[in-house]
Amino acid sequence: MPRPVAYKEVGRVRLLEAAVELLSERPPSALSERIIAKRAGVHHTLIIYSYGSMAALIEEAFSRERERFEAALPDIAVGSSTDLPLTPYSKYWRAYVYLVLDSQLPGLKTVATKAHTLRRLAELLAQCVPQRQADTCTQLAAAWWCLQIGALVFDRPLMRGLSVAGGHEAKVRGVVAGRLGALLKIAPDPLPSSDIAPVAEHQAPKGSTSGRGAVEEHLIEAAIDLLSERSGTGITGREVAERAGVNYGLIHHYFGSKDAVVDAAFVRLHERYLEDVVKDDRRAFAAPFGMRAHEAFLRIWAYRELAGAATPLIDLKGMRLLLDSIVSRRRIEARRGTRYLEAQASAYCAVALQLGWVLCRHDLARVSGAREPEILTRLSAVARWFAREAW
Numbered sequence: 001m002p003r004p005v006a007y008k009e010v011g012r013v014r015l016l017e018a019a020v021e022l023l024s025e026r027p028p029s030a031l032s033e034r035i036i037a038k039r040a041g042v043h044h045t046l047i048i049y050s051y052g053s054m055a056a057l058i059e060e061a062f063s064r065e066r067e068r069f070e071a072a073l074p075d076i077a078v079g080s081s082t083d084l085p086l087t088p089y090s091k092y093w094r095a096y097v098y099l100v101l102d103s104q105l106p107g108l109k110t111v112a113t114k115a116h117t118l119r120r121l122a123e124l125l126a127q128c129v130p131q132r133q134a135d136t137c138t139q140l141a142a143a144w145w146c147l148q149i150g151a152l153v154f155d156r157p158l159m160r161g162l163s164v165a166g167g168h169e170a171k172v173r174g175v176v177a178g179r180l181g182a183l184l185k186i187a188p189d190p191l192p193s194s195d196i197a198p199v200a201e202h203q204a205p206k207g208s209t210s211g212r213g214a215v216e217e218h219l220i221e222a223a224i225d226l227l228s229e230r231s232g233t234g235i236t237g238r239e240v241a242e243r244a245g246v247n248y249g250l251i252h253h254y255f256g257s258k259d260a261v262v263d264a265a266f267v268r269l270h271e272r273y274l275e276d277v278v279k280d281d282r283r284a285f286a287a288p289f290g291m292r293a294h295e296a297f298l299r300i301w302a303y304r305e306l307a308g309a310a311t312p313l314i315d316l317k318g319m320r321l322l323l324d325s326i327v328s329r330r331r332i333e334a335r336r337g338t339r340y341l342e343a344q345a346s347a348y349c350a351v352a353l354q355l356g357w358v359l360c361r362h363d364l365a366r367v368s369g370a371r372e373p374e375i376l377t378r379l380s381a382v383a384r385w386f387a388r389e390a391w
Contacts, residue, residue, distance in 0.1 A: 012050040014040035019061035024094040026307070027102035028058055055107030062099065062111055065092040070120050077121055077144070081181070082174040086148045093152055094306060100363055101303050116367040118145055125184065136189045138368050139378040142357075145364070146379070147180055147349060150356030153302050158352060161316030162323050162344045175345035176352075179386065192391055193377035194384055197290030216254050216264075218244040223265035228296040235262065266304075267312050269297035278318045289354055289380055298358045323347040326387055349386035353379065 018040035022031055033054050037044035051057040069089045076085040086093045099112040121141040126132060151158065155173075158164075164172050222244035226235045237258035241248040255261045273294040291298065304311045326343045327335070334340065357364075357379060365372050385391055 008046065008050065011040070011042040011046045014042055015047060015050060015057060016061055016064065019057050020065060020091055020095070023058060023061055023098060024091040027098045027303070028108055029102050031058070053107065058108060059111045059114075062092075062095050063115070065089070065095060066115065066117060068092070070117055073117070073120060074124060077124055077184070081177050082170075084148045084151060084173070084177050084180065086152060090152075093149065097149060097153055097302065097306060097359060100359060101299055101306075113363045113366050116363065118142060118364060118367050121145070129189075132189045135370070136187070136191050138370065139191050139375060139382075140184055140187055142364050142368060142375060143353060143379055143382045144180060144184060146356030146360055147176075147353040148356065149360055150352035150354065151176065151348070153305055153359065154352065154355050156305065157301075157314065157316060158319070158348050161319030161351075162347055163320070164344055164348075168341055168344075171341055172345045172348060175342055176348050179345065179349055183382065183385070187382075187385075188391055191378045192381045194381035196373070196376050196380045197293075199293040212254065215244075215246055215250055218246055219251060219255070219261050220265050220268055223261045224269060224296065227262065227265055227269075227300050237261075263312050266297070266300055269294065269300065270312070270314055273297050274315060274317070278321065289357065289376055289383070291354055292358050292361065292376075295358050298355060302355075302359055319347060319351055322350060322387065329388065346386050346389070350383045353383050353386065 015036060018036050022036060022039060031054070033044040033047050036054065036057070037047060047054055047057055051060065069086070069092045073085075096112055099108065118138070118141045121144060122134070122137040125137040125140055126134065151173075159169055159172070162172075219240060222240050223235070225243055226239060235258075237251050238248050240258060240261055241251055251258055251261055255264065273291070276293060277290050301311070301314070303309075323344060326346055327340070330339065330343060332339050332343055357376075361372065365375070368375060381391065
């Protein structure tokens with residue numbers, strides 16, 4: 001005897017709720033029909049019956065959270081707050097980041113860009129200041145989105161890198177939220193442009209060219225290739241070995257485990273990042289957005305931060321150099337008090353904006369309709385404004 005329609009409708013709702021929760025906890029490639037159905041407490045065949053495919057279910061789950069956030073957007077986007085607007089909507093922003101880091105499943109490539117919040121915010125900004133140019137509204141919306149994504153994903157390393165004491169973290173976040181709100185209200189029209197750092201050339205692999213050293217090098221570079229494609233999701237040891245062109249058993253012989261190879265790849269990418277972005281110990285930081293040349297490293301780091309995975313030690317010298325330059329420019333003598341906290345918040349904003357752009361740039365370029373160099377020169381000016389408090 002077939003089950004009543006009411007059961008199927010309840011099951012559909014449970015599946016949607018389960019998909020919302022799981023998509024904020026792990027990337028799409030780590031999900032399956034059985035995993036979602038188990039969380040929902042229903043049979044996995046109900047996914048196909050109710051939604052047609054798992055990808056369609058994930059898309060509807062993400063769309064629901066986006067619509068929930070955008071319903072509140074008119075009140076929170078241009079208002080005053082001590083917190084970033086996206087902060088209370090963790091299911092939405094976490095799902096978004098997982099989708100941009102990992103859209104391997106068929107049908108998910110464009111989910112994050114469909115009806116993107118960037119468009120809705122740009123419309124709201126145009127309504128608030130009707131005489132403001134449309135391009136300025138779009139560029140401000142991009143800065144607003146990128147800063148929040150960078151801050152929410154990398155908050156822990158940002159606080160650590162800028163040496164923010166535990167008792168002052170909430171205060172720094174409050175200043176950051178205030179500066180983001182101020183940006184939308186006082187930014188000039190059109191936004192000025194600023195130079196961006198050149199993209200670093202690909203660096204040749206290091207290490208031996210023969211024997212054990214060569215095998216280890218091939219495995220590390222193979223892991224880097226796979227991490228660049230999937231940000232660490234669902235990579236197997238056999239895939240690493242196959243990409244490296246070596247026997248699978250050599251992974252365990254030389255590294256002990258696949259995870260050790262992945263950690264070594266992450267460390268290698270971090271070394272390249274430091275060599276390029278942090279040029280030396282002079283009290284200056286590389287030109288804004290130089291880090292975009294190291295997208296693979298930052299995307300893997302973002303995935304690990306979201307997943308709460310163990311991360312090899314990362315040298316945060318770049319953030320400290322930026323903070324030092326701000327402190328020196330503002331002639332702040334004591335590394336305590338309100339002025340120093342505001343300097344920490346300024347550095348936080350500038351770095352978070354850049355990190356967020358690296359994660360979101362492919363989606364935002366499509367959504368905005370602007371060429372990447374054009375929008376980057378504007379965002380670079382915004383990053384400099386955060387650091388220098390002047391256009």
